[in-house]
Amino acid sequence: MSILRLINISCEKQDRLLFSNLDINIDAGELFFLKGENGAGKTSLLRILTGLSRPATGQVVFCGNNVSDDTNQLDNLVYCGHKLGLNSALSAVENLVYWAKTHKQTVTIPDIERVLSLLSLVGMEDLALKYLSAGQQRRVALARLWLNEKAILWVLDEPFTALDTQTISLLESKISEFVVNGGSVVLTSHQQAKFSCPQRNYILEYQI
Amino acid sequence: MGALVAVFHRELALSFRQRSELMQPVMFFLIVISLFPLAIGPGAEILQRVSGGVIWVAAILSLLLGMERLFRDDFTDGSMEQYLLSSTPAYLIVLVKVFAHWLVSILPLVLLSPLLAMFLNMTWDMYWVLLYTLLLGTPTISLIGAIGVSLTVSLQRSGVLLPLILLPLFIPLLIFSTSAIESVSLQLPYGFQIGIMLAILLFTLALAPAAIAYSLRVSLN
Numbered sequence: 001m002s003i004l005r006l007i008n009i010s011c012e013k014q015d016r017l018l019f020s021n022l023d024i025n026i027d028a029g030e031l032f033f034l035k036g037e038n039g040a041g042k043t044s045l046l047r048i049l050t051g052l053s054r055p056a057t058g059q060v061v062f063c064g065n066n067v068s069d070d071t072n073q074l075d076n077l078v079y080c081g082h083k084l085g086l087n088s089a090l091s092a093v094e095n096l097v098y099w100a101k102t103h104k105q106t107v108t109i110p111d112i113e114r115v116l117s118l119l120s121l122v123g124m125e126d127l128a129l130k131y132l133s134a135g136q137q138r139r140v141a142l143a144r145l146w147l148n149e150k151a152i153l154w155v156l157d158e159p160f161t162a163l164d165t166q167t168i169s170l171l172e173s174k175i176s177e178f179v180v181n182g183g184s185v186v187l188t189s190h191q192q193a194k195f196s197c198p199q200r201n202y203i204l205e206y207q208i
Numbered sequence: 209m210g211a212l213v214a215v216f217h218r219e220l221a222l223s224f225r226q227r228s229e230l231m232q233p234v235m236f237f238l239i240v241i242s243l244f245p246l247a248i249g250p251g252a253e254i255l256q257r258v259s260g261g262v263i264w265v266a267a268i269l270s271l272l273l274g275m276e277r278l279f280r281d282d283f284t285d286g287s288m289e290q291y292l293l294s295s296t297p298a299y300l301i302v303l304v305k306v307f308a309h310w311l312v313s314i315l316p317l318v319l320l321s322p323l324l325a326m327f328l329n330m331t332w333d334m335y336w337v338l339l340y341t342l343l344l345g346t347p348t349i350s351l352i353g354a355i356g357v358s359l360t361v362s363l364q365r366s367g368v369l370l371p372l373i374l375l376p377l378f379i380p381l382l383i384f385s386t387s388a389i390e391s392v393s394l395q396l397p398y399g400f401q402i403g404i405m406l407a408i409l410l411f412t413l414a415l416a417p418a419a420i421a422y423s424l425r426v427s428l429n
Contacts (some may be wrong), residue, residue: 053429054429083284085286089222090221098215098218102215103290128225
């Protein structure tokens with residue numbers, strides 16, 4: 001079953017054509033690994049497929065509806081971009097409670113504490129994020145993957161950045177488990193990740 | 209509804225954790241108004257004549273000072289992207305954010321206004337009309353200001369651009385508010401000016417949230 005369809009997508013940035021006429025279909029239970037050099041347009045493509053950016057041409061269909069028109073489906077999508085989406089003056093728990101409420105997730109504080117403990121953040125739950133390292137902040141952002149149990153699509157832009165090897169392994173396992181259980185993942189990374197589920201590699205060529 | 213209450217709580221929590229930023233517009237407002245009697249002399253009649261205009265100009269400038277941070281942090285840390293990727297309508301989220309900003313940054317200016325009215329020798333009647341105009345005009349300033357902020361939030365140096373875009377838009381408010389205060393000082397009716405200000409507020413309240421949400425999407429694109 002198709003979860004996400006990109007139809008004839010083109011993107012231009014600062015008069016440079018990043019990519020054109022892309023037609024991609026992503027099914028349920030598929031790991032779509034997007035690769036390419038710096039500047040090839042991976043992040044732009046991920047932003048287009050979540051509806052954060054508009055393509056120059058084409059449309060993105062998520063769960064049968066245009067992603068820009070139907071916002072009701074957005075709570076089934078988790079996006080972890082370059083920016084973490086966390087306020088540095090708030091604690092990990094506060095940030096995640098706020099995120100859960102705006103995304104209509106039924107998550108309790110003990111649920112959040114359990115996930116933070118899984119991500120080795122015990123004792124840091126109530127510290128303002130500005131006191132955590134970059135890797136620890138990234139882990140807080142990734143906690144959304146464990147907390148959103150309704151999600152059917154994860155869009156992850158360089159999720160392994162700043163993480164230690166132990167957390168990278170944990171995340172690889174979580175992504176594999178999600179895909180095996182029928183979830184879809186679109187991922188970019190310059191790291192050689194090891195997943196225990198099949199993956200489809202797609203290379204975005206740098207266009208001059 | 210729970211989502212909007214969460215946004216409101218978050219905004220209040222952030223405001224009180226960044227108290228220094230919160231105090232800047234209030235201090236600026238107080239200082240500007242305190243300077244006027246020193247600059248134009250203590251003549252009661254002159255002070256009374258200029259009082260409405262002085263308080264309103266100081267209020268607009270103070271509001272602009274604190275306005276820039278309305279969406280800045282959410283834009284730079286990616287929280288804005290997370291808002292737009294939720295099923296909670298973006299126009300409601302921005303409306304709650306603007307209301308919270310008005311409550312913590314602007315309401316204190318309104319509450320301080322009796323003291324400042326005394327500095328400027330306003331009569332009791334003039335003070336009441338000043339209060340009406342501030343209560344009707346400052347939410348309009350917040351809403352219109354938020355459109356300007358959302359349009360310029362992605363620009364790295366938007367410092368001067370924001371007042372250049374916004375100040376001309378505040379001219380009608382300035383005219384009707386000072387006209388209402390002047391009318392009451394001359395014992396003339398002021399209902400028309402207050403009615404126009406109320407109409408502007410309702411019109412802005414209906415249209416601005418959608419314009420802010422759209423401008424934020426454009427800035428993020």
